[in-house]
Amino acid sequence: MQVQKFRRATLLALAVGGLSFGGSDFASADSGGATTAGGGFGAIGSLLQQNTAQERRQNNNCANPNAAFVQPGLLGGPTQTRCGTGDASFNRHAVNHGGGSHATGGSGTVGQMIQQNTAQKGRQNNNCANPNDTIFSHGEGVTDSFCVDQDGSHNKHTLTKGGGSHATGGSGKVGHLVQQNTAQEGRQNNNCANPNQSDITAPDDLMASHCSNLDRSHNKHTLTKGGGSHATGGSGKVGHLVQQNTAQEGRQNNNCANPNDTFITSPDTGSQTRCASIDHSTNVRTAEFSGGSHATGGSGEVGHLVQQNTAQEGRQNNNCGSRNGMTLIASGHTRTQCVAVDESKNFDTFSR
Structure with a gap:
């Protein structure tokens, strides 16, 4: 059991891309892929x-408590999580081959099995503020989770060329x-503020989740598979x-603020969820050639x-504020806003 007590909690992760000028040279990057596999357990037990x-x-994996007891704000103050990626790079005559991303949960026979299996394959990835089997007890202030890709x-x-993204739960x-x-799998991916089998109590807090993707890139003679x-x-x-x-x-993909089998108590305030994908x-x-999207x-x-x-395939995808097996007690407002804005300029482009 992990116990954390503090007045103000601010967790910040920032990945910023630099400048790389290839000139007329040829740059190549080959990846063997990212793979994680959870171990199983015996005949009887608990698997978290x-x-x-x-x-x-650019990858951020931050502020994801697992089987923890978190009690911030004992004396007041906000609890904040910030994850951000920023890319201002220049790339010319570059080849990138990825081996794919694979996350596989362990299996068991008899017992309690609680898992979060996340696989992300893209230029910018945030996996943040996803409590798993965690008890949150908040005092006063704001509970804020913010993920942004620029x-x-x-x-x-x-x-x-990508090797695909595969997340498989154990049985x-x-x-x-x-x-x-x-x-x-995409250029910009956010998987944030998705509590799983958690108990969250925020009597005086405003709970806010913000996920956003902003694309101002310039692409000429590029091929993506x-x-x-x-x-x-x-x-x-x-x-x-x-x-x-x-x-x-x-x-652009957002999967945010989707509580699963979670109990949330916020009697005096409420919650806000905002997801945005903006393409300039x-x-x-x-x-661009797509390999398809499959959820089973x-x-x-x-x-x-x-x-x-949920399976989504398109230029901009938002899956936000979707409650599954959740109990919510709140007298304040509950707002969910998902926005996709496409103001991109495309000349002689092909997508399949």
Whole structure:
């Protein structure tokens, strides 16, 4: 059990891309892929896992408590999580080959199995503020989670080939199986503020979650090939099965503020969720090939089965504020806002 007590908590992660001038030279980057696999457990026991695999240029994996007790704000003050990526690079005559991103949860026979399996494949990836089997007890102030991707890169004569993104939940035979399996493949990916099997109490707090993607890149004579996005939930035979399986493939992906089998108490205030994808990019003679998006829920024979299976494929994807098996007690307002704005300029482009 992890205990944290502090007056003000501010967690900041920032990845900023530099400047790289290739001139007329040829640059090549080959990746063997990112792979994480959770171990299984014996015949009887409790399995609590967060398995995260990230592959590409900028990755943040921050502020994801697992099987923890967090009690900030004892004397007042906000609790804040900030994850950001910023890319202002210049790339010319570059080739990038990725081996794919694979996150696989462990399996068990009898017991409690609570997992968050996240695989992200993209230029900018944030996986932040996702509590798993965690008890939050807040005092006064604001509980704020903020994830942002900003791309102002310049790309000319580049080739990017991805090996796909695969998130697979472990299976169990008898017991309590609660999972969030998320696979994202795209230029900008946010997977933030998704509590899983958690108990959150915020009597005087305003809970706010913000996820945003901003693309101001300039691309000319570029080719992008995706390997597909696959999210697969684990199966159980007898017991309580609650899952969120999300697969997203597109230029901009947000999967945020989706509580799964979670109890939230906020009697005096409320909650706000804002997701935005904004595309101001300029694309000249570019080609994009998609590998598809697939979300598959696990199966159960006897017991309680609650699932959300979401597959999205497009230029801009938002999956936000989707509650699954959740109990919410709040007298204040509850707002969810998802926005996708495409003001990009495209000349002689091809997408499939």
